[in-house]
Amino acid sequence: MPSTPRNSLESFSPDRKWKAFTRNYNLYLQNLETGEEIQLSKSGRKGMEYASFYGWSDLIEGENGERPDRFTVTWSPDSKKIYTQIVDLRLAEKMYMLDFSKPEKFRPDLLSYYRGSPGDSTVVKYIPVVFDLEKKSEKTFPQLTSPHFIGLNLNWSEDSQLLSGFFIHRGYKSYDLIELHAETGKIRTVYSENSDTHIQRDHIFRRLEDNTFILSSEKSGWNQLFLMDWATGKEIKALTQGEFVVNRLSHLDEKNRIAWLEISGKESGRNPYFNHLYRLHLDSGELELITKEDAFHEIYISPDGKYAVDNYSTVNQPTVSVLIDLSSGNQIAKISEADNSKLKNRGYQSPVSFTATAKDQQTVIHGIYYLPTTFSPKKNYPIIDYTYTGPHTSTVPKTFKAALFGHQQPMAELGFVVVTVDGLGSFGRSKAFADASYRNLGDGTTDHVLAITQLASKNRFLDIDRVGIFGHSAGGYDAARAMLLHPDFYKVGVSSAGDHDFRMEKAWWPEMYMGYPVGDFYHEQSNITNASRLKGRLLLAHGGVDENVNPSATFKLAEELIKAGKDFDLFIWPSRNHSFGRPPGDYFTKKRWDYFLEHLLGQQPLLHYQIPGIK
Structure with a gap:
């Protein structure tokens, strides 16, 4: 060749x-x-x-x-x-955009792409x-x-x-x-x-040499592993059982009948989202905890299956990296430990984890809040909710790095307390927990309202009368939806790249998590349908050439707000696709900061200020 x-x-x-x-x-x-x-x-x-x-x-x-x-x-x-x-x-239909951003052109370019929406047959x-x-x-x-x-x-x-x-x-x-x-x-x-709701899209699956296979399933109510017969398709036995989530089959030693699994929620009294490494004996079913620290463990196993690098941390515990001998399960070397002394010297306070009771009045949900480095418990701080309730993920950071490099801490530095909550309907817990959002994606922020209210009842420095919310993409839908569903709670919202009506979205995501075929619940939970409910200050933002979430949904929401006589703000970045307003920051990052400074904190933002090092 x-x-x-x-x-x-x-x-x-x-x-x-x-x-x-x-x-x-x-x-x-x-x-x-x-x-x-x-x-x-x-x-x-x-x-x-x-x-x-x-x-x-x-x-x-x-x-x-x-x-x-x-x-x-x-x-x-x-x-x-x-x-x-x-x-x-042959029958596929397109979506369209106009690109106004080319400096050498005086007419916009027409851009199109094939994209089916929920229920479409023309895909x-x-x-x-x-x-x-x-x-x-x-x-x-x-x-x-x-x-x-x-x-x-x-x-x-x-x-x-x-x-x-x-x-x-x-x-x-x-x-x-x-x-x-x-x-x-x-x-x-x-x-x-x-399933009456939705099955898994991504399976843990492994064929074995003895004509059996390992398969993950939520049929027990939790994501577990099962040993199956390839010839008959019948279950031989459950390899794991319990109220916990098997996240990954990290390594399989088929000869010795041992598997290494990453599991969350098995250890009593720990954060149910914390990932741990376990050793499973396929024949006996014995499940042994390898990574014993009460933290989130990021596991990297060597190709030969002899060793694993474990990076473990929490939002307030810097990352420790160790080398594990998989045959014994013992740590054989400490590789490194992150030094956060410079952060502390600058006044950095690690975010604080908390729990609350969900809207079903029984499930414990988890959240986190961030404080400015100038924090004083004697002061009163507005609250900002950073949201992304998409059911395919959980948003609350679990690791030191994730907590440090997200949107929340920079926003907190402006004089806010920033809260993030994983409510019912999100990822990483039981199937029943996730199914709470099926045909009900529009209710994702109700648990946020409850969690923030419960948190404020225990912390007098939180001003429950000044609450804002922001999010991007599905979080952009959340932010606008929260302003319409809870108009007396959320006073200021910034919604960027929002999929404001799931009937206009890419098909797979709503069909899986909102429901198929399309029903009245799509209409009832559309931000466009509910535009007249707006009371607070709302900034809508979108990239002009966003092929992931077409800007037409934001335009339609703007049109309905105008028809309803509602005051709002609209920002279009002509040259940007779906990626803007992300860490470490850009022009829209300042726009979002300014909006909360002016409308939630009551301060006048600096005109034409540019974030150093960011264009």
């Missing part, structure tokens, strides 16, 4: 005798010894494109421009077969296809067609006869673990799972 720089638009067979590539939307092979080219597919055309995929941020210039070239194939181990897909764009689709190189044959599997935002990732067996993987049904309420016979085209369902 020629030694050339890697080209993402071609792929070489494992035996290095063939090169696969596309031309005119069809898949070709080139014999690397003779140079002969073979056309494998014949029916490819624009809109039905072989061995391609649709990139998340594939922008098209103009209405009829070309999308970026993409290429994907998966070779069988024996180099005799290829698994790939046909990208079907980019993937049709799986298998090619047999010796027979020059092609088998398509239209029954496995999936929207591009789900896709189908299949892996070859070692004998090159079978493909297997997870086929997730649209709506994310069920999946099938399937096995596809490349020669006959027969599809066998190995195992299926379904």
Whole structure:
């Protein structure tokens, strides 16, 4: 095989005798010894494109421009077969943006991209296809067609006869673990799972040599591991059991039947989000704690499975790095310990963790609050809620680094107490905890109101009558939603890149977490629908060329606010996509600071001030 720089638009067979590539939307092979080219597919055309995929941020210039070239194939181990897909764009609809930011142009550029919204049938689709190189044959599997935002990732067996993987049904309420016979085209369902809300999108999965497999599932109410029989798809036994979350299978010693797992919530009396490393004996089920410190442990295991580097910390305990011998589970060396003396010398006070009772009046939820370095308990401080209630993540920092380098501490330095809460409906706890937000994403900040109120009742330095909120993306929706749902609690809000109506969002996220098919609950929880409820001061912000969350939602919300006679502020950054207002800061960071300084703290911001070192 020629030694050339890697080209993402071609792929070489494992035996290095063939090169696969596309031309005119069809898949070709080139014999690397003779140079002969073979056309494998014949029916490819624009809109039905072989061995391609649709990139998340594939922008098209103009209405009829070309999308970026993409290429994907998966070779069988024996180099005799290829698994790939046909990208079907025939009915797919686009979203549009205007780019006004080009300095050399006096008319905006029209940008478009394919993006399905919840419930749309007019989406980019993937049709799986298998090619047999010796027979020059092609088998398509239209029954496995999936929207591009789900896709189908299949892996070859070692004998090159079978493909297997997870086929997730649209709506994310069920999946099938399937096995596809490349020669006959027969599809066998190995195992299926379904949920009234949503199933997992990302599985812990490992095939074992004895024709069994390890699979994660929330069917018990918590994410646990199960040993399954590949031939029958039946459960052999639960490998883990209890009210805790298995986050990762970090390493598997199949010969000795030992697995190393990362688990949170198992140790009584500790923060349920703290990640720990455990050793699991597959046969006996014995689960042994390896990382014993009461902290969040970030684990990095060596490729040979002999050692692990453990970086552990909390929001108020600097990071300690140690080397662990996995065979014994003992620490064999202290690598380093972070020095926070310079922070302390500047008056830095670590954020304070707290708990509160959730809206169900029984679940304990966790939060954190930040103080300015000039803090005095004798003063009275406005409160700012930094929010991102997206159910696929938790927002409260767990580590020293995450606490230090987020949005919260810089905002606190302006004279605020900044609070972040992981309420019901967010990630990292039980399935019931997460399901609280299903068809109910609009209620995510109610737990924030309760948590802040409970916190203020115990801390007299908190001014419960001056509360603001900010967030970006799904957090931008949260911030605006909080101003409309709790208009007497939140007085000032900054909402950036908000997906203000989930019917206008990218399909996968709302279909999984808000519900599919689309129902009245989408309309009822839309910020656009509820615009007339605004009472406080609201700043809406968006990037002009944001292909992740199209700016049209912010424009529609602005239009409804105008119709309702509401005063608000609007900031559009013409050249920016979804990424702005992030740490370590930019022009919008100051805009956000200024808004709270003026409207929550009652101070006049410095005009034309530039943050040193930031453009």
